[in-house]
Structures are given as C-alpha cells and as structure tokens.
Amino acid sequence: MRQMSEQEQSRHVNDMKEKGYTILEDAIPRDLMKELKEALAEIEETHKLGYSKTAFEGTRTVRIYNLLAYHRAFEKIPVSPLVLSVVEKVLDQELQLSSLSAICLGPDQESQPLHGDSQMIPLPRPHLPIAVNSMWALSDFTEENGATRIVPGSHLFDHNPEYDKQYETECAEMPAGSILLWNSALWHGGGANKTDQRRDGIACYYCAGWVRPQENQQLGIPADRLKAFPRRLQELCSFSVYQGVYGHIDNKDPIHLLGREQTRDLLWQASERRKKEPENA
Ligand SMILES: O=C(O)CCC(=O)C(=O)O
Numbered sequence: 001m002r003q004m005s006e007q008e009q010s011r012h013v014n015d016m017k018e019k020g021y022t023i024l025e026d027a028i029p030r031d032l033m034k035e036l037k038e039a040l041a042e043i044e045e046t047h048k049l050g051y052s053k054t055a056f057e058g059t060r061t062v063r064i065y066n067l068l069a070y071h072r073a074f075e076k077i078p079v080s081p082l083v084l085s086v087v088e089k090v091l092d093q094e095l096q097l098s099s100l101s102a103i104c105l106g107p108d109q110e111s112q113p114l115h116g117d118s119q120m121i122p123l124p125r126p127h128l129p130i131a132v133n134s135m136w137a138l139s140d141f142t143e144e145n146g147a148t149r150i151v152p153g154s155h156l157f158d159h160n161p162e163y164d165k166q167y168e169t170e171c172a173e174m175p176a177g178s179i180l181l182w183n184s185a186l187w188h189g190g191g192a193n194k195t196d197q198r199r200d201g202i203a204c205y206y207c208a209g210w211v212r213p214q215e216n217q218q219l220g221i222p223a224d225r226l227k228a229f230p231r232r233l234q235e236l237c238s239f240s241v242y243q244g245v246y247g248h249i250d251n252k253d254p255i256h257l258l259g260r261e262q263t264r265d266l267l268w269q270a271s272e273r274r275k276k277e278p279e280n281a
C-alpha cells in the first residue's frame with residue numbers, strides 16, 4: 001500500500017473537519033481490489049444472495065453484512081494504514097470497527113434517501129465526530145452509476161435531513177481504487193444507478209471507542225476466525241478497552257479471551273500503580 005505524506009494527511013484531516021468528507025485516491029492496491037471482488041463474487045454465489053428487501057438498503061442492491069465472518073480477504077480493509085492514519089486523527093486511536101459491509105448497486109437502483117449514518121444517536125447536532133464511514137470503490141464511482149451523493153459541510157448542520165426529501169447534493173465521483181471518507185453526521189446517500197453495470201463498493205465504518213458499534217462483531221464473527229486475526233483487527237472488533245475501563249471483563253481486557261496477553265493496565269490498576277511509585281519516578 002502506498003505511503004501518505006504528512007502534508008497529504010493533514011489536508012485530508014482538515015477536509016474532514018471543514019467539509020465533512022475527503023477522497024483518498026489510488027488507495028487500494030490492484031491485487032487487493034481483485035482479491036476483494038473475487039471474494040464478494042464467491043460469497044454471493046455460495047450463499048445465493050439477492051437484492052436487499054427494503055427501500056433504504058436498496059431493492060436493486062446486493063448488501064453483504066459482517067464481511068469478516070465470510071472471507072480472510074476482508075481482514076486487510078479495517079486495518080488499512082492509509083485510512084487509519086486519517087480516521088485516527090478524526091476519532092482517536094481507540095476507535096472501533098462499527099460495521100464492514102458490501103454495497104453493490106445494480107442497474108435501476110434508485111437513489112437512497114439522504115441521511116446521516118449516526119442520526120439515530122440522540123446527541124444534539126452539531127456534535128464532535130463520533131463515527132467515520134469509508135467507501136472503498138471497487139469499480140469507478142460515477143454520477144451515472146450511483147456514486148455516493150453528499151451535502152458538503154452538512155456535518156455541521158444543527159438538524160438531520162427529512163426522510164425522502166430532495167436536497168441539493170454533490171456527487172462524490174471517484175475512480176476505482178479510491179476511498180471516500182465521511183463524518184457520520186454528513187448528509188449523504190447512494191446515488192441512482194442508470195447504467196447496465198454494477199457499482200461495487202465496500203463500506204468500512206468506524207466509531208469512537210465509547211460508541212456502540214452497528215454490528216456486533218464480538219458475537220457475530222466465529223471465535224476461531226477472531227483468534228486468527230492480527231491484534232489490531234481484534235482490538236478494532238471491540239476486543240479492547242476504552243480509556244482503560246469501558247469494555248472490561250472482570251477487570252481484564254477482553255483480548256485475553258482470544259488467547260492474547262493484556263499489554264496495558266486498566267484504569268484502576270494504573271492509578272494504583274502510580275500511587276505506589278516514588279513521587280519523582
Ligand atoms: O451506497 C452508497 O453510496 C452509500 C450507502 C449509505 O450511505 C448507507 O447505506 O448508509
């Protein structure tokens with residue numbers, strides 16, 4: 001995967017702050033794109049998945065949730081250093097994976113109602129960033145094939161969009177291999193696919209360590225698969241403790257359930273240790 005200069009990184013972080021979105025170009029290596037597309041095709045075939053059944057999910061859209069439970073190829077997505085280097089600056093390093101799902105818009109898919117991904121969270125708007133979504137473009141995203149529509153700056157609005165109302169939007173067009181990042185409070189929605197080709201994407205959604213993730217990865221991913229994940233991915237799947245206390249099990253980091261050593265003290269253990277240390281230590 002390519003490296004990102006500090007200058008590029010701060011431009012993305014700044015755009016996330018001011019516009020509520022940014023696009024990382026040339027972010028998915030070709031061989032990974034091929035691997036991901038093959039894995040999606042295999043799952044769709046094996047599980048005979050059809051279109052979603054609700055208007056919001058899209059009745060001409062194939063959605064595959066909980067991707068980490070299906071195939072090892074997807075393990076590379078949530079830990080992408082390029083994406084994390086920006087998202088960790090918007091949330092913080094204790095962020096979690098909120099969901100990982102494929103969103104493939106078929107021909108004749110109509111545009112999705114505008115929404116904020118975290119609009120069900122009852123916080124008065126505008127609020128500090130609580131979650132960041134990303135869309136991995138596995139095909140070109142164009143206005144014609146349903147590229148995500150966005151309202152720049154709307155993450156700072158003091159209200160959510162009205163369901164099914166039409167608003168002026170911009171189209172986040174991007175070539176295959178790009179990744180669109182947006183603040184979960186940004187007004188956005190999938191576009192309409194007027195072509196005869198599919199628009200293939202994977203949405204990797206992150207939330208702050210103190211927010212309840214949308215998908216329950218701790219129970220939704222088989223334990224043997226979880227145990228084989230790299231440590232960072234396990235932490236992202238909520239086998240971690242926020243600020244040394246939220247998520248603990250009997251005063252232990254839940255990562256021990258996956259056979260790993262706890263590497264940091266929890267909050268109360270850390271303060272106890274500090275008390276015992278000599279003052280100038
Ligand atoms: O498909 C897209 O471009 C966006 C989908 C979306 O925003 C959602 O389902 O929450």
Ligand SMILES: [Fe+2]
Nearest residue numbers: 116117188189
């Ligand atoms: Fe959304």
